[in-house]
Amino acid sequence: MLHIYYATDTGNAEIAAHTLGQRLGESSAVVVHDLGTRTPDDIGAADGVSLFICASCDEGQVPEHARDTFDALSTGGHDLTGIHFLAVxxxxxxxxxxxxxxxxRLVSALELNGARLLGEPYLHDASDGSDPVTAVEDWYRTVADALLAVPR
Incomplete structure (x- = not known):
């Protein structure tokens, strides 16, 4: 099972999450979640691997609608030791x-609670003019199989 969580203000992360979820869902079990509607306990209860797609806003913050979840994660004390995740x-x-x-910041908050990052985050740059949805799909196809094969 792959859980895709998104945090967005402009909608790009949500579109990327749903597009990737639809394409992958044709061949595997995928669930897409709005990070702003999840608690740390919800994240900790997820089975399989998680992918977090997070935009940056304001002065490098997690998007507003997901800040309650982020703030809860940032305090620590949640058991995410069984979570293995990718980040975009x-x-x-x-x-x-x-x-x-x-x-x-989201990666740091997840790791603070014991979640394990698989590989390095993929950081898309809007300045290069590439479509973020296509870029996320291309990245996932290129590295996800190798990263997901890492022994847990």
Whole structure:
């Protein structure tokens, strides 16, 4: 089972999550979640592997609608030791000092609670003009099989 969580303000992370979920769902079990509607306990109860797609907003923050979940994770004390995850950040390097910090902060909060990151986060840069949905799909096809084969 693959759980895809998204955090977005503009909709790009949501579109990427649903598009990837639909394409992968044709050949495997996939569930797409709005991170802002989940609690740390919900995340900890998920079976399989998780993929977090997180945009950055404001000064490198997690999107507003997912901040309650992020804040709860940031306090620590949640048992996510059984969670293995991949991470994708959607950002713009024009904001050089805070580029993809929303994703980086989310990764740190997940790891604080014992979740294990598989590989390095993929950080999409809107400044390169590429479509984030296509870029996430291409990244997933390229690295996910290898990363998901890592012994847990």
């Amino acid at each position: 950040g959607l950002g713009d390097s024009v904001y050089r000092d805070t580029y993809n910090h929303g994703c980086r």
